[in-house]
Amino acid sequence: MRTLTTPEFTQIVDDLYLEADDDVVGLWEVVKLVGDQVGEGGAIQGACLSVVQALMNRGLLAGDPPFHGGEWEPWPNQDTQYVSDRIRREWERLGHTPSIPDIVWFGRPSLGASTSR
Amino acid sequence: MIAVRGLAEVLARLRAADPAGTMATALDGQAHALAAGVRDLLGTQPGGAHGQPWRQTGALQASIGHVSEGLQATVGSSDPAAAPQELGTVHVPPRPFLAPVAAAEGAGTAEAVGAAVAKRLRMDGADAGRSAGSDGTPPVISVGFADTEAGAAGILLGLGLMYLMARQADTPQPGHRPRQTTPPQGPAIVAAVPLPPPREGETPVEVLKPDGQRVGEPGTSPDIRVLPGGDTGARELFDRLTKGGGTDITPPGYKGRIVRTPDGSVINYRPSSKSGPPTVDVVISGVNIRKLKFPETAR
Numbered sequence: 026m027r028t029l030t031t032p033e034f035t036q037i038v039d040d041l042y043l044e045a046d047d048d049v050v051g052l053w054e055v056v057k058l059v060g061d062q063v064g065e066g067g068a069i070q071g072a073c074l075s076v077v078q079a080l081m082n083r084g085l086l087a088g089d090p091p092f093h094g095g096e097w098e099p100w101p102n103q104d105t106q107y108v109s110d111r112i113r114r115e116w117e118r119l120g121h122t123p124s125i126p127d128i129v130w131f132g133r134p135s136l137g138a139s140t141s142r
Numbered sequence: 143m144i145a146v147r148g149l150a151e152v153l154a155r156l157r158a159a160d161p162a163g164t165m166a167t168a169l170d171g172q173a174h175a176l177a178a179g180v181r182d183l184l185g186t187q188p189g190g191a192h193g194q195p196w197r198q199t200g201a202l203q204a205s206i207g208h209v210s211e212g213l214q215a216t217v218g219s220s221d222p223a224a225a226p227q228e229l230g231t232v233h234v235p236p237r238p239f240l241a242p243v244a245a246a247e248g249a250g251t252a253e254a255v256g257a258a259v260a261k262r263l264r265m266d267g268a269d270a271g272r273s274a275g276s277d278g279t280p281p282v283i284s285v286g287f288a289d290t291e292a293g294a295a296g297i298l299l300g301l302g303l304m305y306l307m308a309r310q311a312d313t314p315q316p317g318h319r320p321r322q323t324t325p326p327q328g329p330a331i332v333a334a335v336p337l338p339p340p341r342e343g344e345t346p347v348e349v350l351k352p353d354g355q356r357v358g359e360p361g362t363s364p365d366i367r368v369l370p371g372g373d374t375g376a377r378e379l380f381d382r383l384t385k386g387g388g389t390d391i392t393p394p395g396y397k398g399r400i401v402r403t404p405d406g407s408v409i410n411y412r413p414s415s416k417s418g419p420p421t422v423d424v425v426i427s428g429v430n431i432r433k434l435k436f437p438e439t440a441r
Contacts, residue, residue: 032187039200043181044362046204047435048418053425054432061430092396096415125410125423126391126400136416 029072033062038079041131045085049097049132052077052112053125060122070116074109077131081105085131097132166212168258171437172251173208173215175368178360179243180206180217194239195227202227202239334359337369337379346383346407346426356431365432372438373413376420379434380411383424414438 029037037058041050052073059072081087087108091097100108108129115128184203186196197203205221218224218240227237338344338352350357358367369375380399388403400410410423419437 035200036185036187039197039204040363043200043204044366047362048421048433051423053423057425057432090393091412091415092393092398124402124408124425126393126408 027063029062037076041080042083045133049091049130051125051130052123052128056123078105078109080131086134087129087131090126090130097130164258165255168255169215170210172254173210173217175359176217176243176247177206177208178362179247180239182360183239183243195237340382347428349382350429350431361435365430367431367434369434369436371436373420376411376422376436379422380409383409
């Protein structure tokens with residue numbers, strides 16, 4: 026397994042950030058796009074967390090998967106380090122590569138504000 | 143006296159069909175698709191063909207959007223780099239990213255709007271009715287340039303489709319290369335691929351990539367597909383993809399459904415929500431599609 030190149034990393038972050046204009050974005054999508062580039066394996070988690078941090082640095086919020094009433098809710102704690110640690114812990118507890126229903130989805134702050142009202 | 147029977151009924155059906163409203167809805171959908179096409183074009187990586195801007199920070203690509211109002215829609219960008227890239231400057235040749243998409247998609251856009259109206263009229267049982275595009279003749283397409291407020295660049299869609307380029311805030315300097323009056327051809331925009339008819343024993347790959355082509359139209363990226371049909375379409379596709387059985391892993395209280403199939407694929411039907419239209423999320427080996435969106439708007 027290799028690591029992401031800078032253009033690949035930027036492309037993934039840009040694609041997911043753009044997508045967040047229209048929809049919430051699941052960790053599973055990060056996993057899929059990173060995996061498409063580097064293959065699956067132990068080191069994929071580190072690359073995925075780097076993408077997550079970049080998305081949060083651009084302003085996306087982490088939240089529960091949109092399964093409660095069909096809506097997405099941001100987590101109260103949006104500290105990037107907290108979110109990374111939480112994902113890492115839950116990923117390890119999961120015991121497999123995160124798929125659609127797992128761990129965390131990301132959304133724009135405006136979406137969080139509208140859904141939490 | 144000549145009695146014309148059924149005329150009042152036909153008129154009532156025509157009114158109920160609301161051709162203008164249908165056209166507006168279809169136009170909005172087409173503007174959305176056109177914006178996606180422009181964003182695709184702006185994904186050209188540095189080192190590739192340079193007839194259009196290279197993707198550097200992604201800001202220009204991310205700035206592409208659309209606004210619809212009645213029978214007019216605009217696709218474009220207010221990014222400061224948009225007009226200089228599209229039109230060129232003294233030092234930089236034009237690298238149009240709106241004109242090629244408008245040129246490639248213009249006819250299809252008009253046909254889609256006309257088809258939406260025709261379909262709506264048929265649904266309302268008013269086959270006798272005729273309006274723009276309802277007899278299979280697409281609305282007239284015109285392509286041209288006009289000035290708008292400085293600093294923005296965009297494609298204006300109307301009943302006659304135009305693409306409308308804003309002029310830069312500063313008048314082109316001497317030596318500025320005049321813009322071509324015929325838009326250069328950009329990369330071909332792939333036409334929407336319909337879902338294949340249901341077939342006994344079909345596999346998810348056969349459903350989602352008939353003849354190797356991904357179904358639907360590209361969304362914000364090529365592996366996000368947009369299809370017609372709304373919630374019904376999303377449910378039907380979910381049922382097709384999961385009819386081979388599997389484990390229902392739907393969380394309690396979720397209004398959608400998630401199934402893990404025997405081959406390890408995971409399919410999620412998400413009903414419409416504040417975060418988006420009805421959507422089917424897929425993780426399927428051998429299928430380079432992530433999401434299939436089914437906006438209620440006819441495409």
